[in-house]
Amino acid sequence: MNIENAQVQMRKGILEFCILHIISRGEVYASDMLDELTSARIMVVEGTLYPLLTRLKNAGLLDYKWVESTSGPPRKYYILTDLGRTSLNALDETWKELAESVNLIVGKTNQHRKVVNEHHEALDVDSPGNRPNQPGLSATDL
Amino acid sequence: MNIENAQVQMRKGILEFCILHIISRGEVYASDMLDELTSARIMVVEGTLYPLLTRLKNAGLLDYKWVESTSGPPRKYYILTDLGRTSLNALDETWKELAESVNLIVGKTNQHRKVVNEHHEALDVDSPGNRPNQPGLSATDL
DNA sequence: ATAAAGTACCTTGCATAACAAAGTACCTTA
DNA sequence: TAAGGTACTTTGTTATGCAAGGTACTTTAT
Numbered sequence: 001m002n003i004e005n006a007q008v009q010m011r012k013g014i015l016e017f018c019i020l021h022i023i024s025r026g027e028v029y030a031s032d033m034l035d036e037l038t039s040a041r042i043m044v045v046e047g048t049l050y051p052l053l054t055r056l057k058n059a060g061l062l063d064y065k066w067v068e069s070t071s072g073p074p075r076k077y078y079i080l081t082d083l084g085r086t087s088l089n090a091l092d093e094t095w096k097e098l099a100e101s102v103n104l105i106v107g108k109t110n111q112h113r114k115v116v117n118e119h120h121e122a123l124d125v126d127s128p129g130n131r132p133n134q135p136g137l138s139a140t141d142l
Numbered sequence: 143m144n145i146e147n148a149q150v151q152m153r154k155g156i157l158e159f160c161i162l163h164i165i166s167r168g169e170v171y172a173s174d175m176l177d178e179l180t181s182a183r184i185m186v187v188e189g190t191l192y193p194l195l196t197r198l199k200n201a202g203l204l205d206y207k208w209v210e211s212t213s214g215p216p217r218k219y220y221i222l223t224d225l226g227r228t229s230l231n232a233l234d235e236t237w238k239e240l241a242e243s244v245n246l247i248v249g250k251t252n253q254h255r256k257v258v259n260e261h262h263e264a265l266d267v268d269s270p271g272n273r274p275n276q277p278g279l280s281a282t283d284l
Numbered sequence: 285a286t287a288a289a290g291t292a293c294c295t296t297g298c299a300t301a302a303c304a305a306a307g308t309a310c311c312t313t314a
Numbered sequence: 315t316a317a318g319g320t321a322c323t324t325t326g327t328t329a330t331g332c333a334a335g336g337t338a339c340t341t342t343a344t
Contacts, residue, residue: 005329006158006229007236012302013152014240018247025254030321040243047303050322055301072320073310087148092248094149098156099241101182105160106234112167151301154331172292189332192294197330214291215339 011042017095018042019052020080020088023062029075053078061087153184159237160184161194162222162230165204171217195220203229 018040022033030049037044053076056062061084064076080088160182164175172191179186195218198204203226206218222230 006233008302009158009330010155010233010236010240013155014244015302016148016151018244021247021251025251036247040246041239042243045303046322047305048301051301069311069320071312073322075321091148091152094152095244095248097183098152101184102156102160102237104182105163105178106237109163109167147300150331157331187332188293189334190330193330196294211291211340213340215293217292
């Protein structure tokens with residue numbers, strides 16, 4: 001396990017959520033989705049996206065229709081079903097809660113760092129006083 | 143695939159990140175971690191946590207020492223290695239970027255909903271005018 | 285003593301999912 | 315008609331979450 005792996009893991013869970021969001025705004029096909037995900041700096045490849053779309057279709061969250069293209073093979077344009085819309089609302093909640101949970105834990109760490117830092121400053125007779133703008137220690141990090 | 147599955151997926155990626163954060167604040171053993179994760183409403187079971195700790199240890203991000211307990215079997219107290227600390231900093235960045243990416247996509251959907259809604263209102267001759275505080279449509283959702 | 289309950293850590297087997305890579309098929313252009 | 319582009323699909327590998335069951339140590343109740 002390396003750090004890149006962990007970063008990949010972190011992105012994994014939210015993919016489905018993002019896909020549903022993108023489709024919720026109107027009919028799109030796979031390349032449209034890849035474009036938008038890329039522009040949001042979420043890197044996804046075809047081998048991930050297509051099976052995911054198939055799973056969501058089989059789960060009844062998506063539907064699609066074939067549309068002829070003027071420049072290439074026909075495309076599968078996806079839309080959300082009613083179930084897909086309901087699920088997306090639920091996932092909106094889940095995302096909010098998840099972000100809250102993580103920020104709670106990260107915030108607690110920053111709080112801890114701050115306390116430790118103040119303790120060290122109190123013991124440090126050579127301390128020049130306040131040290132504003134130290135990385136990771138400002139109140140806005142909470 | 144059901145909606146619960148998607149919610150589980152969403153939580154998956156951030157587990158490692160949260161564990162590293164908790165350990166970064168000082169020596170803890172598994173039950174301490176489970177308590178904190180639970181209080182942050184992140185549900186994890188032993189069968190998930192122990193293998194994860196072993197993986198992080200083998201990857202060189204964690205170290206541990208056995209400590210006798212006054213009320214039960216000995217405990218493994220974990221600490222971060224230097225590599226673990228470096229990795230945590232990288233994951234802090236990753237989390238920030240991920241949250242930004244997701245909020246970008248969710249925000250775009252809310253923007254879209256707003257436009258669609260305004261369009262419908264403009265066509266709706268029976269419209270009583272502004273409809274403040276409609277769910278999911280306020281500016282603060284962005 | 286000894287059984288029962290509590291605590292802590294570990295392992296096995298299964299299901300899911302991301303991804304790389306290779307494949308199929310259709311369309312346009314040279 | 316061959317080459318290149320676009321779009322969708324499939325296969326095999328790997329990682330991982332988790333349920334369930336296991337080992338081992340300690341305390342408490344009988």
